[in-house]
Amino acid sequence: MRPFDWRWLVVSSLLAGALAADAETRTQYGGTAHVAMRAAPTSLDPADGTQPDSFARRSLTMLMFDTLVTTDENEHVQAALATSWQASTGNQRWQFRLRHGVKFHDGTPLTAEVAAASLRAANPSWNVLVDADSVVIERDGADPELLAELALPRNAIAKRNSDSKPSGTGPFHIVDWQPAKRLTLAAEEACWRGRPFLDGVEVEMGRSFRDQMMALDLGKADWVEVAPEQSRRISAEGRLLASSLPIELMALVFTRDVKSADDRMLRESLALSVERGSIRSVLLQGAGQPAASILPNWLSGYAFVFPTDADLPRARHAREQVRTIPTWSVGYDGSDPVARLLAERIALNARDAGLSLQPTTANAADLRLVRISLASPDPWIALANAAALTGMPPVKSTGGSVEDLYAAEQAALATQRIIPLFHLPVSYAVATTLKNWTLRRDGSWSLADAWIGSGKP
Template identity: 40%
Template sequence: MDRSGAERPALALTWESDNTNHRWQFRLRPGVYFHDGSLLTSASVVASLNVSCNADCPWTAVKVVGPLVVFTSDSPMPNLPALLASDEFLIALVATADGKTPVGAIGTGPFQATGFNNGVLALTANENCWSGRPFADAIEIRMHRAVREQWLDLSLGRADLVEVPAEQIRLAQQQKLTVLISPPVTLIALQVSDSGALANVKLRAAIAAAVDRSALFNVIFQKQGEVTASLLPQGLTGYSFLFPADQDLNKAHELRGGLTTAPLTLHTEGDAAMQLAAQRIALNLHEAGFNVQVTNAQHADLVLRKLLIAGSDPAAALDRIVWDTGTIGSITEQTDAALFKREQMILDDKRIVPLLCLPEAFASGPRVRDLHLRADGTPDLADASLEDAR
């Protein structure tokens, strides 16, 4: 995807669908090589996709047809190109020419991995990249470094690019950091199990009505992004405001109707802010008569998740969320009315409870030039350059 969120040719030069979007064929760019010198072929693409998505894929089958990569499905896939543009389906070499499994990640992109030691991933420029050599000679990515330490590194010239969590954007701006901020590209949502006691949709609806989104927005995430009860942000669809987002404890008690459940478990994906959000949600649900315990267990009744809002096409973005959350069905009609109706059907089931749409942000050092954020909020390092320090 380009910076505006539209699909553009990369490893695939052209693509087309037939049979009412049940079949797609992609023609590959010729003369593309993996970092080890292996030629990119339709067979290597299919092998990579079978590894990255071996179950619950957006397609039923993917196969090689001469120079083409062909996808087929039992249901329509109108947004398949947008799904394939996401990082889940990056193409990597699965087997070397002699049939061995490669050591490390071998792709076709502008930077290639050359080492990983003491928590530092080393990348060097790919001189023969199909899209041209990147401006930077090398990148070092330091893993698992606290945000406070990253900002200190930036101030001392030991880092050129650091993370800025959404809840710390205002603080970074107050400290005069050069901050790049994306539009809302991350959906914070509560995924609710539909098994056991929560098979009752009224109990799931009671949970949705009990959450105080405004407290999450104002206190924890410091008024960044937007409060939402819609899966997609207002700027993408124009109809997000139609879904009521206010907490309604009276309605929650009415929907619960005196029903009691065993203690529910709540797990969260993410950092300290997400942990605080989970604690606040557990308190909200306690006020509605639910007993909720925040846990590290992966299989929980409730999961507080971060979901990517990808691209500028709302139907494709909704399709991506549907696939990420395991919701049944795809977006077959692409009209605004059909999109709204489809989202309403998903939300009425109360298995996904949208809470906030947040931006992604990064701070850059003084020698960084021409750095932009991609459509998913990640920095486009291939087109960035560094001012000569000499």
């Protein structure tokens, strides 16, 4: 049997969207879209760094807030709240002119002061100034990636109120907010981009994949998340599936730096012992791509040069260089059904190399099996963000060339703080009645232009 290729999922999902749009092109106003998600954020503030980044959070943010700029599917920067911008002093000083007539959901106008305050809250290290109706951002050095950075949801412009419900300028405003449980949004009639087709969006949070799928089957949800290992079965069952490019990195992350030469050898042995191919085939049911790099190949273009096959002889050889073998605990997310199996399998592979790994759901562990949502389709930003999340040395763009990117990633991997395992796509099952939805390259979705149809293709 040939291995399942995720590309077919992408193609099929896009084709399905196209067909849907083609078959029922007459848009309809009204209706409420129901969304279910596993994530359970307790805050809607885009700049709240205490909340874990997730595709769901990014999606929700972009329903309620707008950024100064956005990127299109070709990664070209587009105007949003900022109508124009100008860089000077070697990309160190950026000035953004704000769009006129834009109002927050509470009716107050968007001003440079409010925008600057929002950006300062999201980026305390930035020097954000106000110049008439413009916002000026001064960096310590040249920052060619600032536009891509500003396009991230966490840099969305929000006006923070005392009721823990920040006000935005996006297509939907908050009607009801029960942290970590439920969010009810209503269409913003006075949105500067125009009123959305949907009257509202209801979001159920903290729902398991299984519950989400049941809600979809029962017609109680229109947009649900699908675990990567379930995507093939969902697709085979004829459901409408939307999958992104592999944008999520699954990796083993050590909680501390390399301490000694023995530690380095043991980490190398572990990295060489993992049978990514078998794990992808069976546990992930063909989803995703085996990875030995942080960035996926579609993002970097060079990921294929990092070998992903297990090399047990080399792993054993590396392990044999070490006299005392410690037992490492491998932490995993207990609520993630596949994480436990992955941890056990990795421990089994490690045992073949002579290593001792003990899977655990405890927070304190020697290394953790984590999913890292790559922050942006911009490779530098994705790499820098991943490095920041995993405790690696900061990655700074030096010129933007592929060689520089490769060198930066190589340097990051050389720290042996991380053992990349897989690049996984983000998949969603969609009700056939939901039309014109959008799946962004960063894995987030948008219902800003979606509408409820009859359900016929």
